[in-house]
Amino acid sequence: MKRIAIRALAPNLSGFFVAFAFCLPQPSPVVAQDQQVQVIELTAKKYEYSLSPVHVKAGTKVQLKITAVDHDHGFKIVTVADGSAPNSKPGLVLSSPQDCVRLKKGETTTIEFLAQTRGTYPFRCCHTCGLAHRGMKSLLVVD
Ligand SMILES: [Cu+2]
Numbered sequence: 001m002k003r004i005a006i007r008a009l010a011p012n013l014s015g016f017f018v019a020f021a022f023c024l025p026q027p028s029p030v031v032a033q034d035q036q037v038q039v040i041e042l043t044a045k046k047y048e049y050s051l052s053p054v055h056v057k058a059g060t061k062v063q064l065k066i067t068a069v070d071h072d073h074g075f076k077i078v079t080v081a082d083g084s085a086p087n088s089k090p091g092l093v094l095s096s097p098q099d100c101v102r103l104k105k106g107e108t109t110t111i112e113f114l115a116q117t118r119g120t121y122p123f124r125c126c127h128t129c130g131l132a133h134r135g136m137k138s139l140l141v142v143d
Contacts, residue, residue, distance in 0.1 A: 037060070040062065042054065042064065042066055043069050044069070044073040044075075044103050045071070046130050046136075047135055047136040049123075049138040052137075054140045056143070057115065058115055059116070062112065062114075063112050064112075065108050065110050067107070068103040071130070072127055073129050074101060074102055074125050074126035074127030075101040075111060075123060076101070077094075078123070079113075080121075081118070081142070082119060082121070083119070083120075089117075091115075091118075091142065092113045092114070092117075093113055094111070096112070103127070120141050121139065122137060122140075
């Protein structure tokens with residue numbers, strides 16, 4: 001008789017603990033850490049990025065590993081999707097936000113962000129690298 005009583009109680013108890021865990025305050029970055037990380041490797045050289053566009057999945061954390069092969073370059077991305085309403089929230093959340101990420105020649109630089117909102121995000125070189133520097137652009141598409 002006793003065993004049956006315990007068995008009947010066990011599911012209720014686990015339900016209680018699950019409910020309790022959901023009630024605990026969760027700092028928002030934890031959500032991102034639990035998600036899968038998409039690693040994408042590309043190169044930067046005069047005057048192009050090797051991928052154009054770069055496709056990533058919405059809701060994932062992304063690591064862009066960019067190797068500058070021939071010269072110092074830069075990486076600057078628009079964090080609000082193309083065509084968004086004015087004052088829209090950024091659809092890309094960079095782990096360490098900075099205006100222009102320097103890509104040093106011969107080195108691989110990792111840029112990490114959360115791809116929150118579907119859309120197209122232009123990025124470009126932000127370190128003067130030569131005559132056609134201004135045309136060194138690509139797109140990130142969050143599908
Ligand atoms: Cu450049």
